[in-house]
Amino acid sequence: MVVLREGMCPGLDENIVRDLRAANITTVEDLVASDTEELAQKCSLSYMALLAIRRVLLAQHTAFPVSGADLYEELLSSTAIVSTSVPSLDKLLDSGLYTGEITELSGGPGTGKSQVCFAAAVHTAHQLKQSVIYIDTTGGLSASRLLQMLQVQTDHVEEQMEALQRIRVFRVFDIFSLLGCLHTIRCGGLQQASLGGGSVKAVIVDSVSAIISPTLGGKQNEGMSLMMQVAGALKTIAKDFNVAVLVTNHVKRGAGGELQAGLGLSWSHVPRTRLLLERSKSPGPLLGSTRTATLVKSSRQPCHIKAEFDLNWVSGPEEGLLGRKRARDSSDS
Template sequence: TMILRDGMCPGLDEELVRELRAADIKTVEDLVSSDVEEVAQKCSVSYKALLAVRRVLLAQHTAFPVSGADLYEELLSSTAILSTGNPSLDKLLDSGVYTGEITELSGGPGSGKSQVCFGVAVHISHHLKQRVMYVDTTGGLSASRLLQMLQAESSNVEEQMEALQRIHIFHAFDIFSLLSYLYSLPATIQQVCVSVGGGSVKAVIVDSVSAIISPILGGKQNEGMSLMIQVAGVLRRIAKDFNVAALVTNHVTRGGGGGGGEVQAGLGLSWSHVPRTRILLERTESAGTGHCSVRSATLIKSSRQPCHIKEQFDLQWWSTSKEGSAAKRKLDDSDSR
């Protein structure tokens, strides 16, 4: 409830505030719900002037109803779908990662979570010409690896450098530095939008969210849980308010106690409600055939597609697809000559 004060709106001066208080009208709610004619007589003020003040306060402080259709139209106009650059993953994600939402990649060590994050960052920065805020919490991000991927996309050094400049990297090794960075992101995103180089921030990647959160969970205090909920809340707000796709990675655990249970995404039940979409990455059984970079991706949570659909993809996709086709084109050209 807003207390009436001098200068709150045109016409509401110190004298009128004093008169209204004497008539037991102390808040915006009091004035809006009162009989204006009666209050004007009590306070010996102009009915027209008081009515004008009431109208302005109503316009400033009332939550006007919005229809579901209007909300849906707003959603359609603001949501963008960003391709990951990999057809198999895009198929599982119903075309790609969606802005305004949190998408999670979960998997064990060596399942390819970071590689996929690198590939998505490179695709968004090079092909979509948009910016990516990349939070590395494990020290696993390598600029040379990003450059190698970009070299597979383009042989133009200037294009490679421009794409690298659109990937903004932050290293966070504890929960407090992660939270501090996330809370400062809105201002950074607004700054980046007006800076040179083109492109607005379209993705925030946190690899890995569990590396920082899982060590603080458990114990007698609930501090760890509270900090985890703060991370979830600020990520959600950034995704929605700035029309950004949030992509996070998580570890896996085995249910059933004995280690032989079903593979589950880590961080427990409270975190499971945070991502809108969840994909489980696993090594495939085809390692013996020489395709050690092949991974399987299973959709384990989605509001758009049936769960448990599975796709196989090659982690080398982002590093070799364009390079291979460029080499083939050169060969074809030389043959034709």
């Protein structure tokens, strides 16, 4: 269900939304299913205005059939691939994060989800010279870590600052703030973020489960509706603006003790591609830094293939951050 909000379409202002709610019309489904003429009389609203609003909302939220050939042509003309900057993960993802799609990293605490998000943001901002929208829902975004990654890639302070300016950060800590943030992005936030240089090519939400999970414990129906509104907003942003959306999710144990991504079956259909991150049993270049990624959902690659990566990398899993800095420092001395 999609809740009616002011500004969803031309003509749907605050007064009309208030009158519709007074008539128990709170969602797009309610409005579409109602008798427009009867509703106009009941709410003392213009029949023609309500009819126009209904038509626009139907066009926005109704699926129209397209041919496979049209979809393939659209794919060829619009899709770009954004690297995570981690070769082993890019290989699992069939080259990287695809624009127009949602990619999910699921894993427990300390498995590297945020570090991969940092790396993808830094690579997009510095190497690609494109903008990134980073939605931080846990307070875990580390500006010093972003700068540290940039310092390994370039010694020029000006380049570092330009890259940081291309990463626009939103901090939200509840689902209503997240929905408001996504609405802002859809209604002009992407253009504003592009003012720092380059178009927006990635939207990162770290973590989506930290916001959604608390809503699923109380009124189940309401929480599920809010979760699917978040999913719909993310899909719309990915598709309509041709950006790569990267989200992180927690994990839980299944009936057989296996790790599974959180948020349940309904959410499992949202990401196009999903990686499960775990602590690796084999030692990395630096003690405890090696992680394992498993491809658990993909339409391009065989599932359940694995790859290892090092949390201390910047450009690749074989070269840790400290090792690269030491090598560069020794060559400078």
